[in-house]
Amino acid sequence: MDIKQIQDLIRFVSKSGVNEVSIEQTDFKITIKTNQAPTIVNATIPAAAPGIQQPATPVAHAHTPAQTEGPAAADVSKYVTIKSPMIGTFYRSASPDKPNFVNVGDEIQAGSVLCIIEAMKLFNEIESEVSGRIVKVLVDNSSPVEYDQPLFLVEPM
Missing domain, CATH: 2.40.50.100 (RNA polymerase II/Efflux pump adaptor protein, barrel-sandwich hybrid domain)
Incomplete structure (x- = not known):
C-alpha cells in the first residue's frame, strides 16, 4: 500500500463517519481511528485486492458542522x-x-x-x-x- 492509498483511506474514513478501520495484509497492518461518534457501516474489502476498493454497501453521510443553513x-x-x-x-x-x-x-x-x-x-x-x-x-x-x-x-x- 503506498502513501496515496493511505491518504485516500484516511479521507474515506473521515468523510464516512466510521470510528475505526483496520486493514491487515501479509506485509503490513494499518488501523485508522477517529474521534467521531461511532457509526456502524458494513464494508467489504476483498482480501485479494491489490489496493483499496470502495465499500460494497452505500455509506450514510452524517451532517457535518461545516455545512451552514439559512441566511x-x-x-x-x-x-x-x-x-x-x-x-x-x-x-x-x-x-x-x-x-x-x-x-x-x-x-x-x-x-x-x-x-x-x-x-x-x-x-x-x-x-x-x-x-x-x-x-x-x-x-x-x-x-x-x-x-x-x-x-x-x-x-x-
Whole structure:
C-alpha cells in the first residue's frame, strides 16, 4: 500500500463517519481511528485486492458542522476562508487546560496562531495570512481535517 492509498483511506474514513478501520495484509497492518461518534457501516474489502476498493454497501453521510443553513450561507463571499495546509487532527488550543487560540469575534493579525494541526505526532501551529475578525470556526476541536479543508471564516480588515 503506498502513501496515496493511505491518504485516500484516511479521507474515506473521515468523510464516512466510521470510528475505526483496520486493514491487515501479509506485509503490513494499518488501523485508522477517529474521534467521531461511532457509526456502524458494513464494508467489504476483498482480501485479494491489490489496493483499496470502495465499500460494497452505500455509506450514510452524517451532517457535518461545516455545512451552514439559512441566511448565513448566502453572504460568505465577503469572507476569507482559512484552509488546512495538511491532513491531521485539528486542535483549538495548545492543551485541554489552555484557552483557545482564537474565538468567534476575535480580531487577528497576519501571523497570529489560529490553531494546531497534529500530523504524525508533530504539532504544527497554523498562522493567519490575513488580518481581520474571526466570523466562524468551521471545525470541531479534536476532529480530523483534510488538506485544503476550510477551518475558519475571517472578515478581512
